[in-house]
Amino acid sequence: MTMPTDHRKNLLKIFQSALAAVNGRVCVRERLKERPLPGKVYMIAVGKAAGAMAQGAQDVMGGNLVDALIITKKGHAEPLPWPVLEAGHPLVDESSLEAGRRLLAFVDRIPKDASVIVLISGGASALVEALPPQISLERFQEINRWILGSGLDINDYNRIRRRLSRLKGGRLAKLLYPRRVLCLVVSDVPGNDLRAIGSGPLVADEDLRRPLTLRKLPDFITEVLAHMPPAPAPDDACFQNIKREIVATLDNAKSAAVEAAKELGYQAMLEASFISGDALEAGARLAKKLSNSEPGTVHVWGGETTVQLPESPGRGGRNQSLALAAAMMLRGRDDAWFLSAGTDGTDGPTDDAGALVDGGTIARGESAGHNAEQALARADAGTFLEASGDLIQTGPTGTNVMDIMLGLKMTSGN
Incomplete structure (x- = not known):
């Protein structure tokens, strides 16, 4: 008995x-074994599973990875031969902004004719950030604390955060253009909406071109939304060289x-x-x-x-x-x-x-x-x-x- x-x-x-079925290392490794990327490749990995996903890419691509930057949650780092930054979660903090600065510098160093693999998992929205100059870290944290305690679901949460970032809502795609990009994703959002995972750094988002229609937002959030950085249009050329695939879901x-x-x-x-x-x-x-x-x-x-x-x-x-x-x-x-x-x-x-x-x-x-x-x-x-x-x-x-x-x-x- x-x-x-x-x-x-x-x-x-x-x-x-x-x-085990959705482990980032296993899922990325199996995808790249089936269809490996040719030539020399640069890698960016962001999220709670960034270390594991980067290990999966390393298992298959080895010496073909020229350089990489990994950004993950504090306590989630994996041993890797490239810089591994640990940043704030669930609230953006100074380490998240430092990760954003490091990411922008890393992108600048990648040759324009290079191939890039971008690995994204949940948590990326908080772990790496670059804010408009009009928005301080303190005000951004105040916004996030209000959202976390408000009962808003993750979709509405991300609709706000995407508007206040220089990286999210397709803006990283603009920075990477004209490089060829393969983006592999572990999904942490309902419906596996790529615009919401990591706040969609490589995805066109028509929502950003429309007024935000959430009720009962406090005035201090409405005020900072006026400083939303420009986002690329859905037909922008920056999205033509990007291939996106979800490798693990709920x-x-x-x-x-x-x-x-x-x-x-x-x-x-x-x-x-x-x-x-x-x-x-x-x-x-x-x-x-x-x-x-x-x-x-x-x-x-x-x-x-x-x-x-x-x-x-x-x-x-x-x-x-x-x-x-x-x-x-x-x-x-x-x-x-x-x-x-x-x-x-x-x-x-x-x-x-x-x-x-x-x-x-x-x-x-x-x-x-x-x-x-x-x-x-x-x-x-x-x-x-x-x-x-x-x-x-x-x-x-x-x-x-x-x-x-x-x-x-x-x-x-x-």
């Missing part, structure tokens, strides 16, 4: 299988999770809906569906929710809040387990990927003196989940395709 502890371990195995990770669940002997249900909106509502909704499902079934969801932050948020991120909300619905059950975690290995401004909860989570946290409802209200789910022993730590994963949620229902006592 499979013990409950084995079910927890199996959910973690399924999650790890999902991560759907790839979900499919791998389904296969892993089946190999472990479970039934598997691939949930097509994209999980978005408020994390607390999503956690309760998914836990309810899990509770009503057939025993022996693993549900595989994916998406990206939001958390409305109080003035002084505690420890945690959207996955921890979602998991704790699910745990409240599962309280007292001995037949259900639920996991929610970021595929990049981080959840909010923490080093935890998320959490794996069960029917005993609330009791364990309460016995340590914590209150789940208060923790959720304070955006402090991480403190409760640390006490209950349910946090997940993976370290940097070499990928970033949003969040995975897994639910397992068994018969009671199994």
Whole structure:
């Protein structure tokens, strides 16, 4: 008979299988093995998976890589024979601006007749930036803090950030022209919209040519939008030499999770809906569906929710809040387990990927003196989940395709 502890371990195995399927090194290596780039090539890699993706290119291209610049999140660097810059995330900081200066200088050094491979993954929007001279770092950080706490979804978030950058919204394409460019992308946005991944540095964006139609923006954001740098038109010649391909997506990770669940002997249900909106509502909704499902079934969801932050948020991120909300619905059950975690290995401004909860989570946290409802209200789910022993730590994963949620229902006592 499979013990409950084995079910927890199996959910973690399924999650790890999902991560392996979208690992940046593996995905870039396989793409370049199928269709290698000829001749000498320069490389730019930006994002949380930049180091892993650059390793994949190095595995195939080796000495054909003339020079490279890698920009990634602090703590996500990989050993590589080229400069690896670690910069701020989720807020742009001085290191992000320094990365922007280094990127502009690197592009200037690339011969006009050279080929360039650009590797982009989630996090690129914050990790490298070049601002218009009228916008200070302090004002830009104020804008980003407001957006992060506003509950705006990632698409609207990026619509604002693309307008305020000298690199995003196709502007890097203009800087690289007339060089030949292959852009390989690990997608971290709904619908795999290339304009939104890394804020679309190599993609034409018609939206930038229209007024921004978001309601309730504070005056200080409306004022700085007047200083938006010019962006290339969709028919600009700078886009003619650029080829773009997505090499890893959330759907790839979900499919791998389904296969892993089946190999472990479970039934598997691939949930097509994209999980978005408020994390607390999503956690309760998914836990309810899990509770009503057939025993022996693993549900595989994916998406990206939001958390409305109080003035002084505690420890945690959207996955921890979602998991704790699910745990409240599962309280007292001995037949259900639920996991929610970021595929990049981080959840909010923490080093935890998320959490794996069960029917005993609330009791364990309460016995340590914590209150789940208060923790959720304070955006402090991480403190409760640390006490209950349910946090997940993976370290940097070499990928970033949003969040995975897994639910397992068994018969009671199994």
